[in-house]
Amino acid sequence: MKTATMIIILISLLIATSGLSQTAEQPGRGLTSQKYTISGYIRSSETGEALTGATVIIKELNKGAMANAYGFYSITLPEGKHSVQYSYMGRISKTQDIELTDNISNNVELEQASLVIAEVQITGEASNKNIKAPEMSVIKISPKDVISIPVIFGEQDILKTIQLMPGVASSGEGNSGFYVRGGGADQNLIILDEAPIYSSSHLLGFFSVFNSDAIKDMEFYKGNAPANYGGRLSSVLDIQMKEGNAKKVSASGGIGLIASRLTVEAPIVKDKGSFIISGRRTYADIFLPLWKDPAAKNTKLYFYDFNAKANYKINDKNRIFLSGYFGRDVFRMSDLIGFNWGNKTATLRWNHIFGNKLFLNSSLIYSDYNYGIGYNVGEVLEVTSGIKDYNLKEDFQYYINAKNTLNFGFNTIYHTFRPGELNSENEEFYNSLIIDKKHTAESAVYISHKFDISDRFKLNYGLRYSNCAVLGPDTLHTYNDNDDITSTTSYKRGEIIQDYGILEPRVTLNYIVNNQMSVKMSYARNAQYLHLLSNSTVSLPTDIWISSSKIVKPQIADQVALGFFRNFKDNMFESSIEVYYKNFQNQIDYQNGAEIILNENVESQLVFGRGRAYGAELFIKKRTGDLTGWIGYTLSRTERSINEIDKGAWYPVKHDRTHDVSIVLMYDLSAR
Numbered sequence: 001m002k003t004a005t006m007i008i009i010l011i012s013l014l015i016a017t018s019g020l021s022q023t024a025e026q027p028g029r030g031l032t033s034q035k036y037t038i039s040g041y042i043r044s045s046e047t048g049e050a051l052t053g054a055t056v057i058i059k060e061l062n063k064g065a066m067a068n069a070y071g072f073y074s075i076t077l078p079e080g081k082h083s084v085q086y087s088y089m090g091r092i093s094k095t096q097d098i099e100l101t102d103n104i105s106n107n108v109e110l111e112q113a114s115l116v117i118a119e120v121q122i123t124g125e126a127s128n129k130n131i132k133a134p135e136m137s138v139i140k141i142s143p144k145d146v147i148s149i150p151v152i153f154g155e156q157d158i159l160k161t162i163q164l165m166p167g168v169a170s171s172g173e174g175n176s177g178f179y180v181r182g183g184g185a186d187q188n189l190i191i192l193d194e195a196p197i198y199s200s201s202h203l204l205g206f207f208s209v210f211n212s213d214a215i216k217d218m219e220f221y222k223g224n225a226p227a228n229y230g231g232r233l234s235s236v237l238d239i240q241m242k243e244g245n246a247k248k249v250s251a252s253g254g255i256g257l258i259a260s261r262l263t264v265e266a267p268i269v270k271d272k273g274s275f276i277i278s279g280r281r282t283y284a285d286i287f288l289p290l291w292k293d294p295a296a297k298n299t300k301l302y303f304y305d306f307n308a309k310a311n312y313k314i315n316d317k318n319r320i321f322l323s324g325y326f327g328r329d330v331f332r333m334s335d336l337i338g339f340n341w342g343n344k345t346a347t348l349r350w351n352h353i354f355g356n357k358l359f360l361n362s363s364l365i366y367s368d369y370n371y372g373i374g375y376n377v378g379e380v381l382e383v384t385s386g387i388k389d390y391n392l393k394e395d396f397q398y399y400i401n402a403k404n405t406l407n408f409g410f411n412t413i414y415h416t417f418r419p420g421e422l423n424s425e426n427e428e429f430y431n432s433l434i435i436d437k438k439h440t441a442e443s444a445v446y447i448s449h450k451f452d453i454s455d456r457f458k459l460n461y462g463l464r465y466s467n468c469a470v471l472g473p474d475t476l477h478t479y480n481d482n483d484d485i486t487s488t489t490s491y492k493r494g495e496i497i498q499d500y501g502i503l504e505p506r507v508t509l510n511y512i513v514n515n516q517m518s519v520k521m522s523y524a525r526n527a528q529y530l531h532l533l534s535n536s537t538v539s540l541p542t543d544i545w546i547s548s549s550k551i552v553k554p555q556i557a558d559q560v561a562l563g564f565f566r567n568f569k570d571n572m573f574e575s576s577i578e579v580y581y582k583n584f585q586n587q588i589d590y591q592n593g594a595e596i597i598l599n600e601n602v603e604s605q606l607v608f609g610r611g612r613a614y615g616a617e618l619f620i621k622k623r624t625g626d627l628t629g630w631i632g633y634t635l636s637r638t639e640r641s642i643n644e645i646d647k648g649a650w651y652p653v654k655h656d657r658t659h660d661v662s663i664v665l666m667y668d669l670s671a672r
Contacts, residue, residue, distance in 0.1 A: 048246030182613025182638035183234025186532030244274030341371035584611030609642030
């Protein structure tokens with residue numbers, strides 16, 4: 001009741017604040033000045049794809065708006081004639097004179113700029129969003145940027161690009177796992193069209209599961225993510241798939257050293273709906289039968305990805321999307337050992353516009369990750385494990401006016417954990433073992449407010465309340481200091497075993513010194529109810545996901561950050577320096593000789609304590625010209641203190657890295 005009251009009070013304050021700022025927005029025009037709203041979608045003229053982040057500028061009023069992830073924008077202006085400019089990087093800006101006497105819907109398509117025009121346009125209208133936006137510790141990369149980054153075997157990889165940014169450390173050469181500002185590999189939320197990806201790697205980490213041909217946009221948050229994101233402590237990687245070409249049929253593909261890929265896009269109904277299908281598969285196993293070794297002929301080694309998405313415009317206020325991802329790794333060495341793992345996801349979304357200011361995205365999400373290992377030790381044994389989710393999300397965006405945007409919503413996730421099964425072909429030699437499934441309901445409600453206090457001060461703040469209910473059926477044990485079971489309690493199906501609720505405030509303040517310089521500060525609290533158990537130094541597919549419980553408390557992280565941002569030469573160069581401090585609660589480590597796999601009493605193998613991470617990140621980037629690239633440097637320290645380890649003394653974690661330097665340079669020899 002106390003938490004609900006606080007949320008109601010916060011919503012009331014946000015609405016009151018935004019209402020006051022709306023009244024005072026146009027001094028000199030009078031309180032009775034009539035206002036109207038322009039809203040619509042901004043899309044590509046070639047494919048009909050939504051242009052996420054496209055800008056709408058009214059220069060004479062010094063006001064603007066930005067399109068959301070679906071290309072929708074809404075801006076409220078005084079009655080009268082306005083010159084409205086629509087822009088997107090790499091596309092020809094479009095300016096329209098609009099006589100505003102009523103609310104209007106105005107959909108806009110922007111053309112791709114030619115190579116010559118693009119150079120002039122990017123140089124003359126280079127974005128300084130990194131200076132003005134009330135957000136920090138955010139990285140935005142498009143697939144076009146990824147193409148130029150050299151990676152192993154020539155396979156384009158978004159995760160490899162992420163690892164070249166300051167504050168992000170890779171978990172090993174060629175590995176797609178990563179650590180962000182001292183957090184563990186399991187503390188990164190990776191979502192594809194809103195569906196969580198629990199294992200993001202192929203070939204034990206050499207490649208990621210993301211086929212760049214099917215990816216439209218990507219946003220990466222290092223700690224202070226908007227309030228609609230939650231469930232992880234350290235970062236959010238939000239990846240969106242392409243929607244498909246709504247204008248014409250098109251196909252693309254490529255043949256690589258180890259994999260080939262093919263993508264097909266086409267309209268369902270021209271300008272109303274489209275679909276995309278994209279597949280990728282390695283083919284090293286095709287050549288194995290050519291070897292003379294009989295063992296090689298019976299060996300399988302490959303992975304595949306399959307992405308599909310369709311969308312359809314019902315009318316100007318309703319659009320539906322259906323997307324899915326299916327990927328798997330398969331490895332089998334003769335009849336001795338077999339290994340496979342993979343993800344399956346599906347997302348059904350409905351976009352609806354209420355009036356011209358309120359945008360709703362409703363999502364039904366399914367995610368399933370599992371792995372299996374088979375052994376032939378005279379008898380065939382198979383070990384399996386996995387996690388499955390069902391998720392309902394409701395996300396609202398309310399465009400109050402040009403200076404106020406309200407975001408609010410809720411989501412609820414039903415997790416089913418399969419800790420492990422051992423199936424034996426012959427029970428006379430090995431007994432089968434099935435560890436009972438675990439069930440958890442994780443839910444959250446959030447609200448956030450973007451508020452331009454003045455031309456210099458911009459504020460983005462919000463509150464998220466998350467809850468985790470551990471559900472039966474289950475049998476719980478308590479343990480003494482020798483890990484012996486001292487008591488056992490059984491719970492019925494649907495009975496609440498343990499319930500946690502945590503408030504997660506977030507705030508970012510931006511002070512704009514001038515068009516080339518700003519200072520930002522942020523604070524964020526994040527809670528995590530899922531935990532990955534691993535004895536290795538890198539994240540492997542065989543690691544086990546478990547839920548918070550009576551013994552395993554939710555992990556909590558509080559992060560404060562301060563940043564200075566400076567651009568040079570008409571935004572050709574951008575630079576920043578950020579310092580941060582992060583405090584961790586309820587961190588997990590392991591007893592000596594801990595047994596993780598197929599252990600019904602795995603909680604007895606864990607120890608708990610606190611952690612801290614702090615550091616500084618320097619970033620310098622050249623954005624335009626034939627020579628582009630960046631330099632990133634991170635100075636950091638990550639430590640833990642656990643009473644059962646070295647009597648509680650602080651010790652560096654396995655992924656602690658004091659110095660990390662990345663240098664990326666790209667030179668365009670010609671248009672091709």
